[in-house]
Amino acid sequence: MNYNNILTAFNKGITTITINRPSKLNALNKATITELHEAFKQADTDKNTKVIIVTGSGEKAFVAGADISEFAHFDSKKGKKLAKKGQELLFDFVENLGTPTIAAINGFALGGGLELAMACHFRVASNNAKMGLPEVSLGVIPGYGGTQRLPQLIGKGRAMELIMTAGMIDANQALSYGLINHVTAPEELLTLCEKIAGKITRNSSVAISAAIKAINANYKDGTNGFDVEISEFGNCFDTQDFTEGTTAFLEKRKAEFVGE
Template identity: 85%
Template sequence: MNYENILTAFNNGITTITINRPNKLNALNKATIKELHDAFKSADANKQTKVIIVSGSGEKAFVAGADISEFADFDSKKGKKLAKKGQEILFNFVENLSTPTIAAVNGFALGGGLELAMACHFRVASNNAKMGLPEVSLGVIPGYGGTQRLPQLIGKGRAMEMIMTAGMIDANQALNYGLVNHVTTPEELLPLCKKIASKITRNSSVAISAAIKAINANFEDSVNGFKVEVKQFGNCFDTQDFKEGTTAFLEKRKANFPGQ
């Protein structure tokens, strides 16, 4: 599939999605959000894809925010529709993908950019990364899940401060907060993400999908995460991957998971 605002590549079980609007610092407009949805959906449906990495073109920005020009004249009704639709087709969609998704955060990850990174299953940052949710400086709040995911990741107090001050934190502070898992140089960002991804590809994609569902359940209202874990744990026993994994262990060899 051809895209106008993103690039995709596949190699060794890893699909890389690159937001490619460098002149706009990779800002998210409606068209880019739709293309990202399509690219994530396509990669998730491809059984050869074991891990998805998302990044921004260039070193200046992962995503420097949403394209404000598209909604500057919106009223309340249009604003609610914008947030709801965006969450449904991209941010919540990414969070609940069955394929592990890594955000390679290079440069600015602001507003919708940080919200996209937080929707991914975990994040790796270059040491030139700057992260923040500056929405209150525009008279609005984060609308793509930022007020929910940031406290989950770094705690209520720190999230309150970041959102209320509209300030940015650097990569090392993000690492200290637990917002990112690793910090490296810009040159080593994608290689490190691919190294981590390659470790993931060796494991059962079916079990990983089940783990994602169980982990996410803990953050859903009115859902008992322990019950979801029990269900997903039990489901694993009926899979080809479980049979291969246990057989390989008993035979003292590496497992060759069929992904079924």
């Protein structure tokens, strides 16, 4: 599929999605959100893709925020529709993908950009990255899941402060908060993400998908995460990967998973 705002590439089980609007600091407009949805969906349904990495083009920004010009004139009804559709189409969609997704934060990740990174299963940042949710400085609040995912990742108090001050934190502070998993030099960012992804690709993709579902269940209202874990644990026993994994262990050889 041809895209206007993003680039995709595949190599050794890894699909890399690059948001490609450098003149706009990769800001998320409606068209880009739609294209990202399609790219993530396509990668998730591709059995050859074991891990997805998402990053931004250029050296300045992962995603510097949403494209404010698209909604500056909205009323409350349109604003609610914008947030609801965006969450369903991209942010919740990414969080619940069965394929592991890594955000490679290569610069500014602000507003919708940080919200996209937080929707990914984990985050790696270059040491020049800056992160924040500055929406209150525009008279609005984060609308793509930021008020929910940020406290889950760094705690309520820190999230309250970061959102209320509309401030930014650097990569090292984000690491100390638990917002990101690793910090590295800009030129090594994708290499590190690919190295981590390579470790993931050696494991059972069906088991990883089940683990994602069980972990996410702990953060969903009205869902008992332990029950989901029990169910997903049991389901694994009916997979070819379970048979292969346990057989390989007993035979003292490397497992060759088929993802089924």
